[in-house]
Every structure is written in structure tokens, then in C-alpha cells.
Amino acid sequence: MEIGIPKEIKDQEFRVGLSPDSVKVLNRQGHRVFVESQAGLGAGFTDADYKAAGAELVKTAEAAWQRELVVKVKEPLAAEYGLIQKEQILFTYLHLAANRALTEALIASGVSAIAYETVEIAGQRPLLTPMSIIAGRLSVQFGARYLERQQGGRGVLLGGIPGVQPGHVVILGGGIVGTEAAKMAVGLGARVTLVDINIDRLNQLEALFGSRVQLLYSSAPNIEAVLPDADLVIGAVLVPGRRPPQLISRQLVSQMPTGAVIVDVAVDQGGCIETVRPTSHTEPVYTEAGVLHYGVPNMPGAVPRTATAALNNSTLPYILKLANQGLQALEQDPALAEGLNVQRQQLIHPAVQQVFPELA
Structure with a gap:
């Protein structure tokens, strides 16, 4: 052929x-x-x-x-x-x-x-998995970069230092992207909150992370409670073949700290955050409601x-x-x-x- x-x-x-x-x-x-x-x-x-x-x-x-x-x-x-x-x-x-x-x-x-x-085979998506792993890891890497003051962020070091509280990373979704993002954020020493709608998956993540990650059921009250303290929010929601649900409204984004960062890995399927729109590697971020938004749909292209x-x-x-x-x-x-x-x-x-x- x-x-x-x-x-x-x-x-x-x-x-x-x-x-x-x-x-x-x-x-x-x-x-x-x-x-x-x-x-x-x-x-x-x-x-x-x-x-x-x-x-x-x-x-x-x-x-x-x-x-x-x-x-x-x-x-x-x-x-x-x-x-x-x-x-x-x-x-x-x-x-x-x-x-x-x-x-x-x-x-x-x-x-x-x-x-x-x-x-898809046995509920797994083998051709999506490798890029999901990379995107999940890059989401924290890019998020940490844009939290730097010179990039327009609020000037927070995700890992903190002794005597100074580390940054707070909120991850929406506990699939492959969310799990890899949590691994990276925990490795940096950040405080990590992960929300997911699947109780069985939350139990699996507890076995993986123990007390190093706060695991919450994905409900509107729980998301609303953690956002005002979030330095970095990572959208990691996947609904195969369909647009993901929008979990964070424009109003909730406005309650985040000025200079906080949103990285929505789900942007290639439409995004799970109302204020997110596709960007590019040339112009990766924009600011809305005082929050930096990173919406590059081909994140793994950064490490080709x-x-x-x-x-x-x-x-x-x-x-x-x-x-x-x-x-x-x-x-x-x-x-x-x-x-x-x-x-x-x-x-x-x-x-x-x-x-x-x-x-x-």
C-alpha cells in the first residue's frame, strides 16, 4: 500500500x-x-x-x-x-x-x-493514552511557568519553601491526564486537590496517593469551595467522542485569585471551563477575569x-x-x-x- x-x-x-x-x-x-x-x-x-x-x-x-x-x-x-x-x-x-x-x-x-x-479496547483508548500522559505532565509544567510574575502570573512557587505555604493545584478529572498531573504536582511539593465523579476511581487514587492528594467528589459545592484558593486549575475531563461538561462557569473563574492560571487539557474537545478557548503555541495564554488561561489543543507538540x-x-x-x-x-x-x-x-x-x- x-x-x-x-x-x-x-x-x-x-x-x-x-x-x-x-x-x-x-x-x-x-x-x-x-x-x-x-x-x-x-x-x-x-x-x-x-x-x-x-x-x-x-x-x-x-x-x-x-x-x-x-x-x-x-x-x-x-x-x-x-x-x-x-x-x-x-x-x-x-x-x-x-x-x-x-x-x-x-x-x-x-x-x-x-x-x-x-x-477503544476493553474500555481503554490505547492511542490516546500516550498523549494524555504527556499532556497531563506538561499541564503542571506549563502551569508552573505561567504562575511566574514575569509571565503575568501571581508569582507563586508551586512547591513553596520551608516556612512558606506551597501553591494549590486543583485538578478536574481523575483519568490519565488528571492522574499524571497529580503525580507532577505532588512531585513539586504542591498542595493538590483532585475531583472526580467516579467513586471507584477516587478509591483507586487514594490507594495511589494516600493523603498526599485531597480527593473530592465532583459536585458543584465542592468545586466552588476549592476555587477561591486555587493557584492552578487543570481541566482533565474526557467524554470520548463528545464535548465534556462545563464544570466551571465564568462567575466561578472570577472568584479565583488574580494571576492564577487555568490549563484546560480538554480544550481540543471543547473544554470543561466556560472561559477557555483554543490558543496556540505561538500565543498560548490570554487573561480573562484576572486569570491566565492556557488553551493550547496540541500540548504534546512542545515535546515532539x-x-x-x-x-x-x-x-x-x-x-x-x-x-x-x-x-x-x-x-x-x-x-x-x-x-x-x-x-x-x-x-x-x-x-x-x-x-x-x-x-x-
């Missing part, structure tokens, strides 16, 4: 769909991989690395897109809609619940669009070498199935079939259908 790897065009998105090591595996199984020139440069992979792995370099995005299977990292942007082809397979993150324009473009194109984030390697570890087995079997792979692998969002000009995934019932 011919596989295309276009260069990502999202702002400062330096990850790449396939690493040279992954290309080598595909090439050895008889597949031809067409990599747009400099597609991997931001992740530290040169054109020479790809050529040595057996890839065929192409000069334009159009040449990379003109293949049976296109593998990307982020969702196609408007400039790429015209490159999507009928009867093509597209394998990438899509997050359609927050993007009606992309949903309509995919339906109109006739492509078979498979989303990394909805591939680590993120590309981690993503390929998870995606390559599925890419091999698609390359070897085409769409028949969906019949053989139920987990991969769960990833199908759009096919034959129809919206397929049930969760996305609930968001856009008029498109179903």
Missing part, C-alpha cells in the same frame, strides 16, 4: 505521523511510504533519516496526500480539506465533537476517517521527539493492519472499528452523531 506522511501545519506542531523507525518496519513489509520533505525536522528526524529508512521523499503536501492511506498527528485544517480524497483512509487525531466544519468536510470528501482518540516516539509505539500496530488489509482491518479488529468516525459520506461514530444529529 502507498502511505502518505504530510508535514503538520498546525501552529508549532512538530510531531510527525511516522518516525523513520516506523517507516523501516512498513518498508520491510513491502509498503511504500511517501514523506513530505522536512515533515519530521521539528521532531529531530531529517530527510536523510527517512531516506535511509526506505521512504520516498516528496516536495509537496499534495504529493503526500495522494495516497491510499494518510497518517497524520493532528486533524486536517481548513487549508487541507481540499487535499482529502474519496475512498482514501485517513488515520489521525480528529476530535470532531469540537469541530463541525471538519466533520462536514470529511463527510463531503468520501474519505474513511479513523480517529486515534476513539480506538518524545511524543512522536510514544505515539508511534501505539499507532504502528494499527497502521500495519490498515496497510496490510485496507478497510478489511476494521472487520478483523473491533478496537480499530471503534475508531471509525466517517465513511461513505456518512457520520459513523455514535458519540459524534449525538453531537451533530443533523449530520448523521
